[in-house]
Amino acid sequence: MRKGDTQEIRRLNRRAILAHLRQGPLTRADLSRLTGLAKSAVSRLVDELLQEGLLEEGAFTSPPVGRPGTLLHLRPGARFALGAELGVEGTVLLALDWRGEVLWAKEWSHPREAGPRERLERLLQEVLPHVPGPLGLGFTLPGVVVEDRLLLAPNLGWKNLDLRPLLSHFPLPTALENDAKASALSEVFFHGEANLAYLVLSTGLGIGVVSDSRILRGAGGAAGELGHWLGQGHKPCACGRVGCLETELGLGALLEHYRSLGGKAGDLEALLQQAKQGEALALEAIHHLGEALGRFLANLAVAYDPARVVIGGKAAEFFPYLEQSLRQSLAAHAFLEAHRSLPVQPSLYGHLAPAVGGASLFLVRFFELGGLWAESPRRNGGRYEEVAFGDRRGLGA
Template identity: 85%
Template sequence: MGARVRKGDTQEIRRLNRRAILEHLRQGPLTRAELSRRTGLAKSAISRLVDELLQEGLLEEGAFTSPPLGRPGTLLHLRPRARFALGAELGVEGTVLLALDWRGEVLWAREWRHDPHAGPEERLDRLRQEVLPRATGALGLGFTLPGVVGDRLLLAPNLGWRDLDLRPLLSGFPLAVAMENDAKASALSEVFFHGEANLAYVVLSTGLGVGVVAEGRLLRGANGAAGELGHWLGPGERACACGRVGCLETALGLGTLLAHHQALGGRAEDLEALLHLARQGDPLALQALAHLGEALGRFLANLAVAYDPALVVVGGKAAEFFPFLEASLRRSLEAHAFVEAHRALPVRPSVYGHLAPAVGGASLFLARFLELGGLWAESPRRNGGRYEEVAFGDRRGLGA
C-alpha cells in the first residue's frame, strides 16, 4: 500500500505527496495518469511534483504506453543510482563497507580483516580512511555493531566493548553517521525493501542476534536490548564472551559449527573452507551443517512462540550456508512447533548474504530519505547536529 496523503501545512503536504509518488513508483513504473488515480491527487499536482522529481534527478521517463482507451502516456521510473548511502558492519573479525542505491542495488563492497582485539579507535579510524574517498554524494553512513546500541554502545560482548560513547570518534567522518545493532538494522532493511510487517531477522555468525518487527514497528526494549536472544541462558556449560555460562550462542554460533566439524575429523580450518567442502558434497561438512540446522530449527520454534512472526530471514554468514541447513532446519521446526501455523513458518536466507548487516546500515539513511519524500539532507553540523530539510536539487543539497 502506498503512502496516504494527510492534511497539514504546505511543506508537510508537499513532502507527503512526493513520498506517495515515490512509494508507488517503487512498486513499478507508472504514467502520470496512473499516479493521479492511485494517489488521489489532481493531475495538475502530479505534473508539478513529477517535474520537480525529474529536475532533481530522482525520476526518469521511459517508454510510451498504448492503452486500449485514452491517450498514450509516458512511463515514469525511479532513476537507478540516483541516491545512495554507505553502510558498514564492524564485525568481530572484519569490517564490510558498501554503497547501496535507493533501489537496493549494492554498487560496490570492500572487506578487510583485522585483529579481533582491535579497539574502537583503530577500527573506526580505518573505516574513516576507507570512507573519505568514497563519501561524495552519499546520504550518510550507517554502521552496525554486534551489540546493544542506544545513544551509546552499552555492550558488545564479542568485541569486548562495554559502555562506550563513540560519537567523539565519528567527528572526523565527512558525512552524517548513524549506528545501530546489526540484527535490528537488517530487520529494518527488510521492512524498507520488501514491506514485511511482522518478521524476525536472525543474524548468525560469530554470535547470534535477532531483530524483530511487529506490525511494522521494530522492537527495541527499554535499553535497546530486545532481540539479544543469543544470550538466552540454556543448559550448556561453555563460557560466553559476555562473561556468563551457557548462553545460546555458544551452541549456535558458527565458531561452534567449525569446531564440531573438526571434532568429527573434518579438515576445514575456517568457515570459507567448510563452505567449499559442503559445496563439494563432503560428508563431514554436511553432517556438521545438518546438526546446526537441527539446533537452529529448535531455536526458531522457540522464537515463533515468543514473537509469532510471519517470516524469518536468516542473515550473517549463515545465509551462505543456508542451502545446507534448510532441510534439517525445516524438519526440526516442524517437529518442535508449538502451534500448527508455525510448522510451515516461512524461513529464507537474506538475498544479501553476509553483506546484510552493512546493507541494513545503509538502509537507515535510504528509508529516512524516502520517508521525507526526497526533501531531506544533512546540515553542515553533522553527527549530532540538527537535520535540515532541503530539496536535493537545491544549491545547498547533496545533488547540487
C-alpha cells in the same frame, strides 16, 4: 493553516509518489489515480523530481482505453548511502542505492583485539574517496546500541562506549545501529512485512524483530539479544556468563563440532567449500546445526509469532545445506500448526546484509522526507527510528 503546513503536504505528496514508483514504472495518470492527487498536482511534483534527477522517463505507453502516457522510473543510483558492518573479525563497507542495489562492496580483516578507534580510523580512510555523494554512513555493530552509544558488544569485548567523539571526524552524517535490527529494517523497507524476525548468525546470534511494523527495542535497547538466553550448556560465553545459547548455535560452535568429528577445514569459508564438494563430515556438522536452529525457531515462533523469518550473516551462505534439517526440526517442534510451515529464507544480501542495513538507515529517512533531504535542516531533523512503517503516514502505509 499553520505555518509550514503547505511544505508538509508537499513532502507527504512527494513521498506518496516515490512510494508508488518504488513498486514499478507508472505514468502520471497512474500516479494521479493511485494517490488521489489532481493530475496538475502530480505533474508539478513529477517535474520537480525529474529536475532533481530522482526520476527518469522511459517507454511511451498506448493503453487500449485513455490517453497515451510516458512511464516514469526511479533513476538508478540517483541517491545512495554507505553502510558498514564492524564485525568481530572484519569490516564490510558498501554503497547501496535507493532501489536496493549494491553499487560496490569492500571487505577487510583485522585482529580481534583491534579497538574502536583503530577500526573507525581505517573505515574513515576507506570512506573519504567517496565523499561527497552519499546521503550518509550507517554502520552496525553486534551489540546493544542506544543512539550513539554502544552499551555492550561481548564478542568484540567493548562496553559502555560513547562513539560520538570518533564519529565527529567523518565528513558526512553517521548513524549507528545493532546489526540484526538494521538488517530487519532493510528487509521491511525493501520487501515489506508487518511481522518479521531477522536472525543474524555468525560469530554470535542476534535477532531483529519487527512487530506490527515496528522494530522492537525494549527498555534498554537489548530486545533481540537472544544469543544470550541461558540454556543448559556449560561453555563460557564472551559476555562472561556460562551456557548462553550462542555458544551452542553460533557458527563458531559449528566449526568446533566439525573439527570434533575429525574435519580438517581451518575456518568457516573452508568448511563451506567442503560442504559444496559434498564432504560427509561437513554436511553432518551443518545438519546438526540445522536441527538446533529448527528447535530455536520453534521457540522464536512462540515468543514473537513472526509471519516470516530471514536468516542473514554468514549463515545465509550455509542455508542450502541447513535448510532440510532446519525445516524438519521446526515442523517436529512447532507449537502451533501454522508454525510448522513458517516461511524461513536466507537474506538475498548474504553476509553483506548488516552493512546493507546500515545504509538503509539513511535511505529509509530519505523516502520518509519525500526526497527533500537538504531543503530545510530544521524540518528534516529527527532520527530514522521515528519512521513508522505501518501507520497512515509512514512508509509502507
